[in-house]
Amino acid sequence: MSIQAPQKLIDHFERGLDAPICLTWELTYACNLSCAHCLSSSGKRDPRELTTAQCEAVIDELQAMQVFYVNIGGGEPTIRPDFWHLLEYSVAHQVGVKFSTNGIRITPERAEWLARSDYVDVQISIDGATAQINDALRGQGTFDMAVRALENLAAANFSNPKISVVVTRDNVHQLDEFKQIADTYGATLRLTRLRPSGRGADIWDDLHPTPAQQQDLYRWLVNSGESVLTGDSFFHLAALGEPLPGLNLCGAGRVVCLIDPIGDVYACPFAIHDRFLAGNIIAEGGFAPVWRDSALFRELRSPQSSGTCTSCSAYDSCRGGCVAAKFFTGLPLDGPDPECVKGWSEDALADPLRMIPAGRQDHSRIAPAKACNESPVSTATFVPLTALSARA
Amino acid sequence: MSSADSMDALLALSPSVALRSERFGALAYDFSSRRLTFLKSPQLVAVVRQLDGATSLREALTAAEIDPGQWSQYAAAVQRLVSTDMVRNAHDPIGKE
Numbered sequence: 438m439s440i441q442a443p444q445k446l447i448d449h450f451e452r453g454l455d456a457p458i459c460l461t462w463e464l465t466y467a468c469n470l471s472c473a474h475c476l477s478s479s480g481k482r483d484p485r486e487l488t489t490a491q492c493e494a495v496i497d498e499l500q501a502m503q504v505f506y507v508n509i510g511g512g513e514p515t516i517r518p519d520f521w522h523l524l525e526y527s528v529a530h531q532v533g534v535k536f537s538t539n540g541i542r543i544t545p546e547r548a549e550w551l552a553r554s555d556y557v558d559v560q561i562s563i564d565g566a567t568a569q570i571n572d573a574l575r576g577q578g579t580f581d582m583a584v585r586a587l588e589n590l591a592a593a594n595f596s597n598p599k600i601s602v603v604v605t606r607d608n609v610h611q612l613d614e615f616k617q618i619a620d621t622y623g624a625t626l627r628l629t630r631l632r633p634s635g636r637g638a639d640i641w642d643d644l645h646p647t648p649a650q651q652q653d654l655y656r657w658l659v660n661s662g663e664s665v666l667t668g669d670s671f672f673h674l675a676a677l678g679e680p681l682p683g684l685n686l687c688g689a690g691r692v693v694c695l696i697d698p699i700g701d702v703y704a705c706p707f708a709i710h711d712r713f714l715a716g717n718i719i720a721e722g723g724f725a726p727v728w729r730d731s732a733l734f735r736e737l738r739s740p741q742s743s744g745t746c747t748s749c750s751a752y753d754s755c756r757g758g759c760v761a762a763k764f765f766t767g768l769p770l771d772g773p774d775p776e777c778v779k780g781w782s783e784d785a786l787a788d789p790l791r792m793i794p795a796g797r798q799d800h801s802r803i804a805p806a807k808a809c810n811e812s813p814v815s816t817a818t819f820v821p822l823t824a825l826s827a828r829a
Numbered sequence: 830m831s832s833a834d835s836m837d838a839l840l841a842l843s844p845s846v847a848l849r850s851e852r853f854g855a856l857a858y859d860f861s862s863r864r865l866t867f868l869k870s871p872q873l874v875a876v877v878r879q880l881d882g883a884t885s886l887r888e889a890l891t892a893a894e895i896d897p898g899q900w901s902q903y904a905a906a907v908q909r910l911v912s913t914d915m916v917r918n919a920h921d922p923i924g925k926e
C-alpha cells in the first residue's frame with residue numbers, strides 16, 4: 438500500500454487551496470519607466486493606493502494564513518517611501534519577500550542593507566542581454582541602471598539575486614548571453630513569458646516568439662533543468678514533450694492571485710481586468726474573505742471545460758494554456774492558448790474581426806502635453822495601437 | 830542507514846522550515862533555501878509534526894498512530910526529507926543553531 442494520497446496533487450491545486458501558495462502584490466502603479474510591455478500599464482501613482490497601515494494589515498493576514506512568501510512588484514515598488522519599512526515588517530512576520538525592481542534604488546548602501554536582511558530575494562528586470570535590445574523595450578539607459586544594481590549587490594556580497602527576463606521575439610536568441618550575465622553576477626536567471634496584458638496588448642502581435650523560436654526556447658529550458666527559473670510561465674510548451682520543472686498548471690485564483698495597489702484582488706498578475714476581479718480587500722474586510730468566498734475564484738476552482746481542446750492529444754500536458762493570454766488576445770477561454778504549439782489558435786488569431794478587450798485601468802504617463810494643450814480629453818484614447826509599440 | 834538506526838534516529842523539523850496543513854497533506858517551506866516541498870499525505874505530516882516532541886522516529890510513528898506494517902515506507906519518506914534538509918538529525922550540531 439502506497440502512502441501517496443489517492444488523488445493527484447494537481448487535482449487539489451485545480452480545486453484551489455485554503456490560502457495561496459504565494460501571491461503577487463503590486464504596491465504602487467508609480468514607475469520611473471514606461472516599458473512597452475508593462476502588465477499593469479503602470480506610470481502614475483493612484484491616489485487610492487493602500488496606506489502603510491493598510492499594507493501592514495495585509496501582511497498580518499498573510500502571516501495568519503501562512504502564505505510563506507510574496508512577490509512584490511508594481512510599478513516600481515522601491516519608489517514607495519515606506520517600501521523598505523514594509524519589507525522589514527513582512528520578514529518580521531514570517532512572510533518572505535521577493536521583489537522585482539528595475540534597479541533605480543539599489544544603491545551601494547541599500548545593497549549592503551539588503552545583504553544583511555534574511556528572507557529577501559531581489560529580482561532585477563532586464564529584457565535584453567545588450568543595452569540596444571533591452572532599452573528598445575524598457576527605455577534609454579535602463580540596461581546600465583540594471584547592471585549598476587547588480588554590481589552593487591555583488592559588491593555587497595548579496596547572495597544569489599535573480600535576473601528576470603521577459604522572452605520576446607527580439608531577445609530569444611540571447612538566452613546563452615542572459616545566462617552568462619547571471620553567472621557573472623552570481624545570480625540566477627529567471628525567464629518569463631511575454632503576456633498580452635496591460636500595455637503588452639499593444640506589442641504582443643509583433644514581439645511574442647514565433648513558433649520556431651518557441652521550439653528553441655523549449656529545448657533550451659529542458660537542457661537548463663532547474664538551473665533556470667520560469668515561475669511556471671511556459672507550461673503551454675509542455676505540449677512539445679516532457680514537462681518543464683514546476684506545477685504546470687494555471688494557478689489563477691486556485692494557488693496564486695494578485696493584490697493590486699488599491700487592494701483589488703485579481704486571479705493572477707496577468708489578468709488585471711474586470712473579468713478577473715475577485716473583490717477588494719478594503720471593501721470586503723480583508724484578503725481572506727476575497728480569497729475564500731469570491732464568486733470568481735469559486736468559478737475558477739470548479740471543473741473547467743476543455744472546449745475545442747477536448748480532442749487534442751496534448752491537452753493533458755498544456756491544459757489549454759494561459760487564460761489571461763487567451764482573454765487579452767480575444768480568444769475563447771475554453772479554447773487553445775494563442776501560442777498553442779500545435780497551431781490550433783492560428784485561424785482564430787488571423788480572424789480580422791477578432792476583438793481585443795479594452796483595458797479597464799491605465800496608469801500610463803502620457804507624454805508631456807504642450808503648454809497650451811488643456812484638452813480635457815485624454816489623447817491616449819486616440820493613439821493607434823501601433824503607435825504605442827514605437828514609443829519605447 | 831540500517832532500519833534499526835533509522836527507527837532510533839532523533840529527528841526534528843529544520844528550524845527554518847514551516848509547515849502549512851492542506852487537505853492533501855502540507856506545504857513545507859524552507860525560509861533559508863526558499864525550497865517548497867509538498868508532503869502528499871496527512872499521515873506523513875502527522876509523523877513530521879510528532880518528531881519534535883519524540884525521542885526517536887519510532888516514537889513519532891507510534892504517536893502518529895501509523896500501522897507498524899507501514900513504518901518502513903514512512904521511514905523512507907522521512908529520510909527523503911532529511912536528504913533535502915527539511916528534517917534534520919537533532920544530534921547534528923548544525924541542527925541546534
